[in-house]
Amino acid sequence: ESRVQHQQRVVKLAVIPGDGIGPEVVAEAEKVLDAATAGSGILFERTRFSLGAARFLETGDTLSDADLEAIKAHDAILLGAVGGVPGDPRLKDANIERGLLLKLRFELDHYVNLRPSKLYDGAPGPLAAPGDIDFVVVREGTEGPYVGNGGSIRRGTPHEVANETSVNTAYGVERVVRYAFDLAERRRKKLTLVHKTNVLVHAGGIWQRIVDAVAQEHPDVAVDYLHVDAATIFLVTNPGRFDVIVTDNLFGDILTDLAGAVTGGIGLAASGNINPDGAFPSMFEPVHGSAPDIAGQQLADPTAAILSVALLLDHLGLRDEAARVTRAVEEDVAARGDARTTTQIGDAIVARVQA
Amino acid sequence: ESRVQHQQRVVKLAVIPGDGIGPEVVAEAEKVLDAATAGSGILFERTRFSLGAARFLETGDTLSDADLEAIKAHDAILLGAVGGVPGDPRLKDANIERGLLLKLRFELDHYVNLRPSKLYDGAPGPLAAPGDIDFVVVREGTEGPYVGNGGSIRRGTPHEVANETSVNTAYGVERVVRYAFDLAERRRKKLTLVHKTNVLVHAGGIWQRIVDAVAQEHPDVAVDYLHVDAATIFLVTNPGRFDVIVTDNLFGDILTDLAGAVTGGIGLAASGNINPDGAFPSMFEPVHGSAPDIAGQQLADPTAAILSVALLLDHLGLRDEAARVTRAVEEDVAARGDARTTTQIGDAIVARVQA
Ligand SMILES: CC(C)[C@H](C(=O)O)[C@@H](O)C(=O)O
Numbered sequence: 001e002s003r004v005q006h007q008q009r010v011v012k013l014a015v016i017p018g019d020g021i022g023p024e025v026v027a028e029a030e031k032v033l034d035a036a037t038a039g040s041g042i043l044f045e046r047t048r049f050s051l052g053a054a055r056f057l058e059t060g061d062t063l064s065d066a067d068l069e070a071i072k073a074h075d076a077i078l079l080g081a082v083g084g085v086p087g088d089p090r091l092k093d094a095n096i097e098r099g100l101l102l103k104l105r106f107e108l109d110h111y112v113n114l115r116p117s118k119l120y121d122g123a124p125g126p127l128a129a130p131g132d133i134d135f136v137v138v139r140e141g142t143e144g145p146y147v148g149n150g151g152s153i154r155r156g157t158p159h160e161v162a163n164e165t166s167v168n169t170a171y172g173v174e175r176v177v178r179y180a181f182d183l184a185e186r187r188r189k190k191l192t193l194v195h196k197t198n199v200l201v202h203a204g205g206i207w208q209r210i211v212d213a214v215a216q217e218h219p220d221v222a223v224d225y226l227h228v229d230a231a232t233i234f235l236v237t238n239p240g241r242f243d244v245i246v247t248d249n250l251f252g253d254i255l256t257d258l259a260g261a262v263t264g265g266i267g268l269a270a271s272g273n274i275n276p277d278g279a280f281p282s283m284f285e286p287v288h289g290s291a292p293d294i295a296g297q298q299l300a301d302p303t304a305a306i307l308s309v310a311l312l313l314d315h316l317g318l319r320d321e322a323a324r325v326t327r328a329v330e331e332d333v334a335a336r337g338d339a340r341t342t343t344q345i346g347d348a349i350v351a352r353v354q355a
Numbered sequence: 356e357s358r359v360q361h362q363q364r365v366v367k368l369a370v371i372p373g374d375g376i377g378p379e380v381v382a383e384a385e386k387v388l389d390a391a392t393a394g395s396g397i398l399f400e401r402t403r404f405s406l407g408a409a410r411f412l413e414t415g416d417t418l419s420d421a422d423l424e425a426i427k428a429h430d431a432i433l434l435g436a437v438g439g440v441p442g443d444p445r446l447k448d449a450n451i452e453r454g455l456l457l458k459l460r461f462e463l464d465h466y467v468n469l470r471p472s473k474l475y476d477g478a479p480g481p482l483a484a485p486g487d488i489d490f491v492v493v494r495e496g497t498e499g500p501y502v503g504n505g506g507s508i509r510r511g512t513p514h515e516v517a518n519e520t521s522v523n524t525a526y527g528v529e530r531v532v533r534y535a536f537d538l539a540e541r542r543r544k545k546l547t548l549v550h551k552t553n554v555l556v557h558a559g560g561i562w563q564r565i566v567d568a569v570a571q572e573h574p575d576v577a578v579d580y581l582h583v584d585a586a587t588i589f590l591v592t593n594p595g596r597f598d599v600i601v602t603d604n605l606f607g608d609i610l611t612d613l614a615g616a617v618t619g620g621i622g623l624a625a626s627g628n629i630n631p632d633g634a635f636p637s638m639f640e641p642v643h644g645s646a647p648d649i650a651g652q653q654l655a656d657p658t659a660a661i662l663s664v665a666l667l668l669d670h671l672g673l674r675d676e677a678a679r680v681t682r683a684v685e686e687d688v689a690a691r692g693d694a695r696t697t698t699q700i701g702d703a704i705v706a707r708v709q710a
């Protein structure tokens with residue numbers, strides 16, 4: 001009996017399939033998770049949470065306190081995508097993004113939004129000469145312009161003033177900067193801070209000073225700085241120059257969509273919303289949205305969700321299993337030919353994981 | 356005598372060559388200006404202003420009230436680029452960008468920052484299949500996150516909090532949105548608002564509502580909306596979808612650098628900082644910076660400065676002269692072969708203007 005207890009590690013996984021293509025891609029991701037961990041003695045005990053635009057339309061709420069508490073009782077979260085049909089009048093006052101996705105990131109203190117960008121052999125991409133692309137954006141996840149600290153006066157009149165404040169704390173910036181340096185130490189030892197320090201002197205100043213200070217403790221990491229506008233240029237002219245990028249919540253949002261595009265499209269872009277302290281479950285999700293226009297048609301590429309499973313496994317310390325998933329995706333991308341359904345892509349990757 | 360007075364239109368032009376490659380590219384731009392207006396009866400009466408990092412190092416000031424008043428007495432401004440060597444310790448506390456460039460844009464109420472992006476035949480670019488690219492970004496120039504409305508407390512301590520506020524007014528947003536719609540009417544009648552309304556609900560909300568309202572007056576203009584992250588994807592996967600983009604100061608900064616990169620590099624990207632009311636002189640400048648690393652070596656491409664002259668001529672109502680400059684650049688780009696010096700490129704374009 002003690003042997004069984006020893007072998008059987010139970011991971012409590014909250015699954016939020018969400019809206020649009022979310023359920024389709026999550027189904028494939030779960031198949032790959034099962035294949036990668038079969039025989040490992042690890043049991044993924046899953047709880048499904050019906051959250052998103054569909055749930056809002058049914059019940060009128062986005063994320064109740066009870067949902068949040070239930071989710072917190074898990075070890076990790078796998079999320080598909082949330083968001084209804086753009087322009088749906090019934091969703092006019094529901095901000096699913098803020099009320100659900102960002103609420104999870106903020107409440108679960110996901111201060112590291114980890115977004116790797118790698119150009120796999122055979123992946124399509126818009127660049128004529130992309131070169132080797134392999135970098136990670138460490139995007140801050142709990143501060144900056146995303147805090148919802150804004151308001152307006154005289155709304156709807158010619159005298160309206162609408163403000164939105166970026167809030168940056170030493171506490172919040174330092175912890176994500178430290179994470180980025182540690183990551184750079186384990187990679188090619190290059191870190192690029194991206195901000196707009198020449199204009200956003202206060203928000204940018206705190207980032208620059210903290211990066212400079214933490215850099216002292218990492219003399220072997222080469223540090224440079226780019227304004228966000230210049231960073232977008234390099235992402236299309238010389239993406240190979242990047243190893244680890246550390247940046248704020250908004251710039252990270254922008255850079256990672258562009259990075260996804262130059263590395264084969266957001267059909268391949270995975271992300272982890274990580275609470276490195278382990279105080280709350282981390283959440284893994286494809287960077288893409290719910291794409292309601294193609295939902296239910298087996299047209300979605302589940303690869304981004306599957307690569308998010310690799311990040312999840314890695315986060316749980318299951319490095320071999322994670323590597324197996326990544327390798328299977330790499331092989332699948334290299335072998336891509338004719339168009340396949342969502343399930344066909346999932347099955348192909350499952351087969352490679354099992355091989 | 357009345358005949359002479361009639362023919363001789365005098366345009367008072369303030370010229371700010373600036374730092375780094377600024378003087379080199381402005382010299383070529385002025386040659387092209389002369390060639391394009393020769394025999395037109397228009398006299399460009401020039402005043403040179405020595406402003407920028409070099410001037411700061413000499414005198415300790417960036418833009419005095421007297422400079423500003425003197426500049427205001429002109430009809431238009433041609434600016435090269437300003438900014439010293441990055442990391443120069445003597446410039447540590449000088450923010451040339453805020454103290455000079457942004458100060459000019461704000462004090463002269465340049466609420467339209469006009470940035471056309473066109474892929475010329477023969478222009479190099481990073482995209483494998485760029486397609487036809489021809490759009491204009493109408494970037495707001497006097498508000499948003501650029502207002503300098505921020506501060507920090509407990510600076511340099513673990514308890515620091517640094518804020519930066521984006522300020523958006525109905526007055527400021529409406530005027531630039533109206534300009535963008537008018538421009539779309541004269542072009543392909545398509546306008547895209549770019550913002551991040553799902554997260555920046557207050558700053559984004561005012562933009563969305565004003566675009567919706569002004570759209571009512573332009574039923575023939577097709578209006579759509581993109582989040583800034585999605586817009587960067589389209590800029591590399593389908594830039595041909597854009598005609599007029601209207602956006603705030605920060606998003607406009609980011610999008611136009613990326614747009615410059617996909618249309619042959621910022622060596623070709625021109626801009627106009629425009630006060631459409633004519634209350635203050637408008638300012639024309641290449642999008643690129645002062646690039647001190649290559650300054651004085653005849654390595655800079657003066658084309659962006661030359662195309663800024665085309666925007667200047669257009670702004671002054673000299674449409675034929677503007678078109679002649681644009682055509683000359685188009686021909687020059689199409690004929691590009693071996694590397695040329697800054698002056699050689701300028702001379703070649705002058706010759707085409709004269710032909
Ligand atoms: C949906 C939206 C709130 C979200 C963000 O801006 O973070 C998305 O764009 C992302 O990058 O995950």
Ligand SMILES: CC(C)[C@H](C(=O)O)[C@@H](O)C(=O)O
Nearest residue numbers: 198199229452453456608642
């Ligand atoms: C130099 C800098 C202040 C400026 C800006 O951010 O507007 C530049 O990047 C530009 O785009 O003209």
